[in-house]
Amino acid sequence: MGASHGKLSADDLDFLLKETRFTRDEIVAWHSGFRMEYRRGFMSEKDFVHTYKRKFPDGDGVMLGNHLFRVFDSDHDGKLSFREFMFSVNVIHRGTKEERLDMAFKLYDINGDKKITKDEMTQINEAMLSLVGPIMETSAPEDELNPAIRTKRIFRQFDKSHKGFLLFEDFAEGIKGDPIISKLMLEDPAPRR
Incomplete structure (x- = not known):
């Protein structure tokens, strides 16, 4: 640009x-x-x-x-x-929730191939937990602090057809039910004017 x-x-x-x-x-x-x-x-x-x-x-x-x-x-x-x-x-x-959702998908889709693999999800979960982990350590269940375990849980929830990867539609539907991703990516950080 x-x-x-x-x-x-x-x-x-x-x-x-x-x-x-x-x-x-x-x-x-x-x-x-x-x-x-x-x-x-x-x-x-x-x-x-x-x-x-x-x-x-x-x-x-x-x-x-x-x-x-x-x-x-x-x-x-x-x-x-x-x-x-x-x-x-x-x-x-x-941004609208849709715009933030698109940005979140691009964040997880590390190689830009329009799908999120378990490895990509684990890498972003690790990055997010390294940022917010110290805050969550006292309040989150222990398995939520392990990137690989989190990825397995998310894929069980999001990958309804068991493809082994997530398309945008899978991600969009599933993210709404994940409190950590939803809070970090979709909630308004500031009131709208």
């Missing part, structure tokens, strides 16, 4: 006004903050993971941060442009 350099272009502003739920003033303010923090006009994966780790100081955000960067970097050029950043912020903070 290209890196943004210096001033926010009229094309980028118009595009973001059409494609996100942010106002002109909000986009300009986000751009100003983005440019102050990332003077090169883009966020590298290392920058993103560092920022993500600061947001979650009680957990290990490295693994999940790397996976989120993969999803947010929609053109896969190794750089998070301002447009890509705003799309991601839009989905997370103002």
